[in-house]
Amino acid sequence: METRVGGRRRVRKRDFTKLDKLIRAAFYWTPDARASLAIYLRVQGWTVIECPSEADIAIAIDSQPQDIVVSGDSDMLIYATVHTIWRPISRGKYLVYDLPKVLSHLGISRLALTVLGIVCKNDYTSNLTRMGLSTNIKILKSLEEMKDPAAGVEPVTEANVETMVKRYLAHPEVVRRNPAATHFEAA
Numbered sequence: 001m002e003t004r005v006g007g008r009r010r011v012r013k014r015d016f017t018k019l020d021k022l023i024r025a026a027f028y029w030t031p032d033a034r035a036s037l038a039i040y041l042r043v044q045g046w047t048v049i050e051c052p053s054e055a056d057i058a059i060a061i062d063s064q065p066q067d068i069v070v071s072g073d074s075d076m077l078i079y080a081t082v083h084t085i086w087r088p089i090s091r092g093k094y095l096v097y098d099l100p101k102v103l104s105h106l107g108i109s110r111l112a113l114t115v116l117g118i119v120c121k122n123d124y125t126s127n128l129t130r131m132g133l134s135t136n137i138k139i140l141k142s143l144e145e146m147k148d149p150a151a152g153v154e155p156v157t158e159a160n161v162e163t164m165v166k167r168y169l170a171h172p173e174v175v176r177r178n179p180a181a182t183h184f185e186a187a
Contacts, residue, residue: 034050038050049062056073056075056076056079057079059071059076059082060076060079060080060081060082061081063079063081063082063083064081065081065083066083067082067083067084068084068085068086069082069084069085069086070085070086070087070088070094071085071086071087072087072088073087074087074097075117075122077097077099077102077113077117078113078114078116078117078118078122079114080110080114080156082099083098083099084096084097084098084099085097106137107137107141108137108140108141108144109144109153109154110153110156111153111154111155111156111160111161111164112140112141112143112144112164114156114161115140115161115164115165115168116133116136116137116140118161118165119131119136119165119168120132120133120136130177131174131177131178135173136168139168139171139173139174140164140168142171143164143167143168143171
């Protein structure tokens with residue numbers, strides 16, 4: 001790439017793709033290197049939590065309602081313990097996802113937001129074919145409208161989430177777009 005730029009030749013997309021691949025390879029940490037860093041940080045007095053996969057679950061378990069989670073991963077809000085996310089965008093700026101404002105803007109409950117995070121594309125699974133975010137929000141709103149208002153707000157429990165996911169999968173729109181019921185696997 002340096003030769004191309006120095007020679008005032010056009011830089012192509014494949015040049016950037018190759019550069020990206022090389023940079024990613026340069027910053028890959030082996031499991032041994034990660035373990036060494038964890039040991040060093042513990043010796044220095046840091047609390048280190050090692051996760052077998054993504055750190056989302058460990059962060060969510062430790063998160064308290066008043067905590068702010070800094071993450072590029074906005075789907076952290078699907079966890080019941082996370083209430084505020086600061087998402088870095090560029091040049092030291094952040095997008096702030098405040099749970100009450102997000103719920104108000106989307107017009108759904110906390111439980112529906114958790115289910116939305118499960119049925120939409122996320123870090124663990126893809127969404128159903130032709131079932132994008134807007135469609136899923138409309139379906140979840142319709143499911144909430146069918147509830148008995150006297151029942152009150154349903155807490156985010158494993159049983160309530162499972163029940164709502166089942167209701168979502170049985171919704172006529174979901175059944176119509178996914179007749180074989182084979183394109184969804186709960187993570």
